[in-house]
Amino acid sequence: MIFEMCNRFQLLRKTASVSTPENVFATFDSSYIDDSVLLKYDELKSCLLQVVDIFRNSEIDTTLVMQLLVHSQGLAEDIVTCETNKFYTEVMYQTVHQLEWQQRTLMEMAYKDQALRSTSGVNSIREHSTSLDSEKTARRRVIEATRYVPSAGGLETVAGLAETKKLLHEAVFLPLKFPRLFTGGLKPCTRILLYGPPGTGKTKLVNAFSVELNVPLYSVTSADLLSTWVGETEKLIRELFEYTRDQAECSVIFIDEVDSICRQRTSREQDLTRRMKTELLTQMDKCDKQIFLMCATNCPWDIDSAFLRRFQRRIYVPLPKEKDRMEIFCIHTSGTSLSLSDNDWKMLLEKTDGYSGCDLVNLISSALLEPMRDMVKATHWVTTHTGQIKPCASNCPGAVQSSLCDLPADQVVARDVTLADFLTAMRNTHRTISSDDLSKFESFTAKYGQCG
Template identity: 35%
Template sequence: MWLFRSASQGSESSRSSALQNAKTAVHGDLEKLRGYHDLAKDALERAYRRDMEGSRAEAMKLYRMGLSIIYEGLLITVQATGLGNAFNNVAAWRADMNKWQKNVLERIRELELASPTASGVRAPQNIVSQQSLPRSPRPQSRPAQPQSRGLGPGGAAAPAAGSTPASKEEERLRDVIEGEVLDRRPSVRWKDIAGLAGAKQALQEMVILPAQRADLFQGLRAPARGLLLYGPPGNGKTLLAKALASEARATFFNISASSLTSKWHGEAEKLVRMLFKLAAEMQPAIIFIDEIDSILSERSAGEHEASRRLKTQFLVEFDGVANGAERIVVIGATNRPQELDDAVRRRLVKRIYIPMPDPDTRRALLKHLLSGQPAKLSRADVERLVAATHNYSGSDLAALCREAAIIPIRELGPAVSSVPADKIRPMDAGDFETALQSIRPSVSPDQLARFAKWTAQYGTTS
């Protein structure tokens, strides 16, 4: 009887766990559909504003971007199981997107058939609100003023950039970006990074060669605008991005989660817009997002509204870069690629694994770390050290060398305050043997197995 009860309880627990996993997956699909709905809405609202201003080329680009987002969103299937009344939202969002799709195609057709100088084109319809608004006449002599690409408080259109409040706000946001995340001249070069020849080659083809030979990299050869560098921590992902900015002579925007978050409602979206605006002004530019999973992780049912809006705004701005002529590349780095939202993963077309250093790379790193340091190590000692540091990351090797370097100082005890620097003995193989006892690899075999699995599923060849 006891055995039967235990088996029954185990079966119930298994069924409950499976049901909970199914509910979580369904809610995840619900949030993805909601995200695409909001993303399409934002793009179409921007397209309508550009259409009203008479900027047909930019309006067409945004209409097509919104259409592409709608196509993606309509491919998402959400099961009704476990959603209850929330499933009504699914039907409403899909109905919205189907209606927007029809009206966008209609408007694109109208704009394509009209000549560039035609003045009799029908006034645009606000596809999102479905209200036809007459176009207010604008004097031909007055140039179109750039406007903030967001919405003001309450959803109203933001004031024109020429007005004083908008100028002050734009200046403040510009100062935030320039003061916190802008690095114009990174000092790292390719030669400063040991190994990673495949990753360097991919970056060369994606950024540097297209800048040098724009005539060759067109059409199907046009370079990707999104790149993901992923792998165990401490192996040079950030250094690679900085070296790329140096080699390409590009402005380098070094972004982290703290750079784009704010306690003020709507501030994060404005910072994202200003980031991409500054990148366009200072192109060629590289936007590097360190720990990208902390900003653009997978959308979920319990996610905060501010986080969801930031992701939506970032995806809209990124689509603008991908569909435009700006020389802007977005590079993300993460130790947790599994946590990225699928919409983000799709936009980061190149996904390059930065692995643990191989023996040749470890040898080069040790040579670099020990250059200029007093050390008595034979070639055989170095080879034994290379073999002993299997599965050590680049940062682990640096920590190992620092620990070995401090041992001769530690041996002096109280006498360290009076001993001349040239009397301290150099490091030797024994110091590294001692250091190996306290500095261990920071990445487990299980973590490496997860990276290998993700690479087989989503990675691209470098």
């Protein structure tokens, strides 16, 4: 029984040297014992003793038993977040699951056992079960809504990041494509963390990768988990993993801004936060070949060490290098008339060192608008040999004075984009990543990650 197990380990926590009947331990170091943890063990034991006493009576108060089991589960989850001994933590994980099983069993008994205290008690449990089913259905609807529907191509639409793509290919693509190769000691990496400055393409990379893999992708943010189901975050997390685990094919779960839900644990954090973290840790441990968990963060140093340890690959997604920046320029200026020499491109690439992919996209958008701004201000126009109308200087041969609004919309064209347009745009579109931020990422990568 859970009571017996809890009693045994509560005694273990109080004893400096213990030997169990199963010889699990030879010695036990009590130098680090936390009194607050001992109190939780005591309270958990007390709750389970009450459950035992209730079942010894001829009349069973089902409602009270349910309340005690729910409270006991909460205590066991709290102990998991506080306990520092790995063995005891695992025991408490098992305790949590056994308490969940007992709650389900109790509800089933309410339907089958006619010797329960009263019909009203059975009806109450039936209503409670119906309510739980409806909540579960609602949560599954939320999960189904997070399934990513590709609206773009695969990895070819993501500029640069060749090394990051290579690492993801090894960690995710190969295990899914050739599962028989990953046997014995060769295990697939089912938990991957992508980290790096904002705007480097972490989310876009995961979305594009799901297209390449041709597997379902359930993309959620911390806001989806924290605000959609206030007070039931841990249930939604559990349901998310169980739902994808029940699917016939492999699935990818992507949690963006994961640092918001797995920050470093403190003694002052709320009970809801502790339960949420406990549930996510539990589900991460259960990830297998059926589920690939991919997470992204801009602040990897804020993640609790217990979570960080569970990510088998921690991949740094850096700022685009010169070659990558050139590729971004080519992709986002495709279909636009440019007038830049090789030296112009060289200067532009040098001046955009330190820009993120998102910074570059904003810069390009602003630069491409410069010819449009000139057209709005233009007062003189000339008609080309192809019948197109372009803005020109007032002394240009054949110039006609007019405003943009008075010209036929299907004949007006903008001038080519030049280096000057990009330099003008740079005065208002700056890099958003500081040198200090980059130093923090480099320091973190040296300790915990690998560069993509």
